[in-house]
Amino acid sequence: MKALFIHNLYKTYRNGVQALVDVSLAVEEGDFFALLGPNGAGKSTLIGIVCSLVNKTSGSVEVFGHSIDTELETAKAFIGVVPQETNFNQFESAFNIVVNQAGFYGMPRRQAMKQAQRYLEIMELWDKRDQISRSLSGGMKRRLMIARAMVHDPRLLILDEPTAGVDIEIRRSMWKFIRRINDEGTTIILTTHYLEEAESLCKKVAIIDRGRIVENTSVKELLATLDIETFVLDLRTPLDTLPELDGYEVTRVDATTLEAVLPKSRSLNGLFGALAASGIEVLSMRNKSNRLENVFLRLVDRS
Amino acid sequence: MSVRAENVNVLSLSVSRRNWNAFVTIVRREISRILRIWGQTVVPPAITMSLYFAIFGKLIGSRIGQMGGFSYMDFIVPGLIMMSVITSSYSNVVSSFFGAKFGKHVEEMLVSPMPNYVILAGYVSGGMARGLMVGGVVSLVALAFTDVRVHSMPVTLSVVLLTSVVFSLLGMINAIFARKFDDIAIIPTFILTPLTYLGGVFYSIQLLPEFWQKASLLNPILYMVNAFRYGILGVSDINVVYAYAMILVFGVILTVVCLYLLRAGIGLRS
Numbered sequence: 001m002k003a004l005f006i007h008n009l010y011k012t013y014r015n016g017v018q019a020l021v022d023v024s025l026a027v028e029e030g031d032f033f034a035l036l037g038p039n040g041a042g043k044s045t046l047i048g049i050v051c052s053l054v055n056k057t058s059g060s061v062e063v064f065g066h067s068i069d070t071e072l073e074t075a076k077a078f079i080g081v082v083p084q085e086t087n088f089n090q091f092e093s094a095f096n097i098v099v100n101q102a103g104f105y106g107m108p109r110r111q112a113m114k115q116a117q118r119y120l121e122i123m124e125l126w127d128k129r130d131q132i133s134r135s136l137s138g139g140m141k142r143r144l145m146i147a148r149a150m151v152h153d154p155r156l157l158i159l160d161e162p163t164a165g166v167d168i169e170i171r172r173s174m175w176k177f178i179r180r181i182n183d184e185g186t187t188i189i190l191t192t193h194y195l196e197e198a199e200s201l202c203k204k205v206a207i208i209d210r211g212r213i214v215e216n217t218s219v220k221e222l223l224a225t226l227d228i229e230t231f232v233l234d235l236r237t238p239l240d241t242l243p244e245l246d247g248y249e250v251t252r253v254d255a256t257t258l259e260a261v262l263p264k265s266r267s268l269n270g271l272f273g274a275l276a277a278s279g280i281e282v283l284s285m286r287n288k289s290n291r292l293e294n295v296f297l298r299l300v301d302r303s
Numbered sequence: 304m305s306v307r308a309e310n311v312n313v314l315s316l317s318v319s320r321r322n323w324n325a326f327v328t329i330v331r332r333e334i335s336r337i338l339r340i341w342g343q344t345v346v347p348p349a350i351t352m353s354l355y356f357a358i359f360g361k362l363i364g365s366r367i368g369q370m371g372g373f374s375y376m377d378f379i380v381p382g383l384i385m386m387s388v389i390t391s392s393y394s395n396v397v398s399s400f401f402g403a404k405f406g407k408h409v410e411e412m413l414v415s416p417m418p419n420y421v422i423l424a425g426y427v428s429g430g431m432a433r434g435l436m437v438g439g440v441v442s443l444v445a446l447a448f449t450d451v452r453v454h455s456m457p458v459t460l461s462v463v464l465l466t467s468v469v470f471s472l473l474g475m476i477n478a479i480f481a482r483k484f485d486d487i488a489i490i491p492t493f494i495l496t497p498l499t500y501l502g503g504v505f506y507s508i509q510l511l512p513e514f515w516q517k518a519s520l521l522n523p524i525l526y527m528v529n530a531f532r533y534g535i536l537g538v539s540d541i542n543v544v545y546a547y548a549m550i551l552v553f554g555v556i557l558t559v560v561c562l563y564l565l566r567a568g569i570g571l572r573s
Contacts, residue, residue: 013573048573051414055572073416077314081414087407096332097411103328104415106313106321112328122306148411153307181306 001029001064003078003156003187004050009059011045011211019045021211023059027189027204029155032182034202034219035191038300042211043191044084047160051081063156077105080154082145084161088133094120094140095129098148105152112151119147122177139170146174156187163197175201199223199292209300222295230288231268233258236281246274259288313416325417329425330432333399337433344395344433345440348387352441355383356448359505371507371538380445381532382504385466387441389499389524390491392434392467396426396474397487404478409571419565423475423558430471431464438463451535458543459534465550466527472557479561479570503528508540523553 004027011020019042027033037043048054050061052068061068063075088097095116102112120126123143128136136144142162149157159178163171179201182188192198198205198219205222207215215222238255248271249261258280260271275282313321337344356376364375371378403409412422445451453459473490481487502524508516519525520541530546533539539546565571 053410053413053572055568073318073418074314076414077416079414083410085407087410089403089406089408100328100332101411101415103331104325104412104417106316106324106416108316108324109327150306152313177306184305184307186307 002062003027003029003031003064004189005060005062005065006046006050007060009046009049009061010057011042011049011054012057019211020049020056023208023211023213025206025213025216027156027187029064029187030182030185031187031204032179032202033187033189034198034205035189035208036195036198036205036296037191037208041208043208044160045211046208047081047158047189047191050158051079052076077152078155080149080152080157082142082149082157082159082162084164086141086145088141088144088148090132090134092133093130094125094133094136094144094147097133097144098151101148102151107152115151115153116147119150120144123147124173139166142166142174143170146177150181154186156189157181158189160191161193162190163192163194171197195293195296205292207296207299214299215295219292223292225295228261228263229294231260231262232286232288233260233275233282234284236283239280243278243280245278246270248274321416322418322421325415326421326425326428329412329422330428333395333426333429334432336399337395337429337436344391345436348391348437349440349444352383352387353444353447355379356445360448371509371536373536373538374449376449377536378507378532379505380449380451381535382502382528384438384441384445384535385463385528385531386499386504388434388438388463388467389470389527390495391437392430392470393474393477393491393495395433396430396471397478397481397490399429400426400475400478401481401484401487404481404571405484413571419562423472423561423565426475427468427471430474431467434467434470435463438467453535454537455534457534459531462527462530462534462546462550465547465554466531469523469527469550469553469557472554472561475561476557476564479564481570498522498524501525503532503540523549526550 004025006023006025009020009023012018023042023046035043035046045054049056050063050068052072064078066075066078068075092100098116098120099109099112102115103109107115117126120129123146125140125143125147128140133141133144146162163174166174175197178188178190190198190202202219205215205217205219206213232253235256235258239252240255242250242252242258248266251259253259262268262271272282360376360379364379367375369375400409442451477487477490501519502522503519508519508525511519526541526546526549529539529541530543530550533543
């Protein structure tokens with residue numbers, strides 16, 4: 001079953017800007033899907049069309065087999081959305097915001113109140129339930145929007161940069177929650193600028209640039225297209241000069257740091273063997289930049 | 304423990320039940336908003352109308368004498384109640400819906416499976432609630448100045464309800480097109496207030512020259528004020544059946560326009 005099926009989608013704004021050009025995309029039920037792209041690429045327009053906040057110019061969109069043209073209300077009942085910017089009433093309490101959203105989805109009030117309590121507790125906001133939303137911190141507002149999006153237990157959760165501007169502790173707790181609901185069957189579509197977030201969370205990825213899908217595959221396959229990787233090596237003892245290392249491309253950054261550029265054809269074992277043979281002891285190693293970031297930049301530059 | 308509750312599936316409810324729950328949610332939220340900011344919603348019309356009753360009704364009215372067979376105070380009471388109902392219904396919807404647009408929380412409703420007619424019905428009911436509340440308060444204020452006897456309760460109530468529907472719908476249209484807060488003040492200032500003052504609140508159109516009598520018939524507020532005056536006093540410049548027909552026609556046309564605008568997403572969807 002496809003949670004989301006988009007076919008030949010076009011969007012041209014009144015000012016003539018072509019935000020989406022012939023976008024086709026399929027997200028299977030249960031997927032954890034990353035939608036990546038630079039600013040202004042068309043990600044939010046695409047999400048806006050799916051959630052009926054933006055009118056499409058042409059093309060078709062189906063949510064769990066229900067077309068937004070002919071069965072809009074049913075299609076929308078499957079979706080929960082966490083937008084990029086806060087869009088709740090700043091003068092309402094956190095509890096009322098979540099309860100009202102459940103009501104808009106048609107839930108009876110008693111059940112809506114139970115669900116609101118459930119998700120505010122999961123999001124660790126229950127003790128803030130009577131607080132006016134304006135007075136919540138940035139991280140709390142993000143969590144409130146997740147609680148609101150989840151209140152009707154959607155089968156498809158769309159998160160538009162949910163962790164932008166939140167500290168690492170809250171970000172990690174959000175990742176944990178999102179992973180958990182994905183494990184329980186909720187399909188997730190995530191847009192993010194943190195590519196390590198997409199790499200660690202998502203199974204599938206689509207990259208959109210200037211309104212066109214330039215890549216749509218699994219994260220694993222996408223990373224397999226990387227032909228070189230750059231590693232940073234931290235050394236135990238300072239090194240004055242760098243010896244020849246069996247043809248490996250290694251440069252000295254400072255006395256205790258080396259950078260090694262490794263083509264896919266050569267193994268890390270060989271590099272470590274060459275380092276050990278030269279008496280160089282490595283304390284730790286990391287990728288110089290995020291792997292997905294490398295692929296992303298390559299694809300976006302190419303398009 | 305699973306994150307998802309086992310028994311929650313809004314699609315298992317019938318469409319009419321879902322829509323009813325959504326409608327009640329909007330109405331409840333609107334009424335709680337009216338009560339939360341009662342100092343801005345209910346008190347100002349009560350004060351303004353007290354001044355109208357005191358100055359126009361008592362002070363100046365005692366020198367004017369009779370109008371339409373009633374003391375001037377008795378004559379202006381229905382018009383002033385209706386004036387407060389009109390402005391309250393209109394301003395409730397325009398400020399609440401534009402506020403939701405401006406604060407972007409209108410998106411909470413737009414992403415939900417609630418049909419447009421439920422959104423419209425919810426806001427119009429909110430406008431009616433405020434219109435009735437304010438109309439009730441102003442009627443109580445009027446009792447302090449004169450005896451208010453109701454000629455026909457069914458006519459009085461039905462005209463108030465229909466009028467508040469019409470002006471709530473107009474408020475909705477204004478809110479849909481408004482882009483900034485100035486835009487929600489333009490219609491009340493330049494159209495609604497002049498039409499209300501020229502709608503027979505303070506005078507009978509029989510006092511006007513023939514041309515202006517005919518010109519007044521183009522003013523929709525004239526029909527509402529006169530139908531309401533008939534409900535309270537039993538007199539009207541306009542045939543009451545004709546007044547009802549006009550109010551209903553306005554109501555139907557405005558409903559169709561509102562639903563078209565919501566469907567097209569004008570001012571709401573890019």
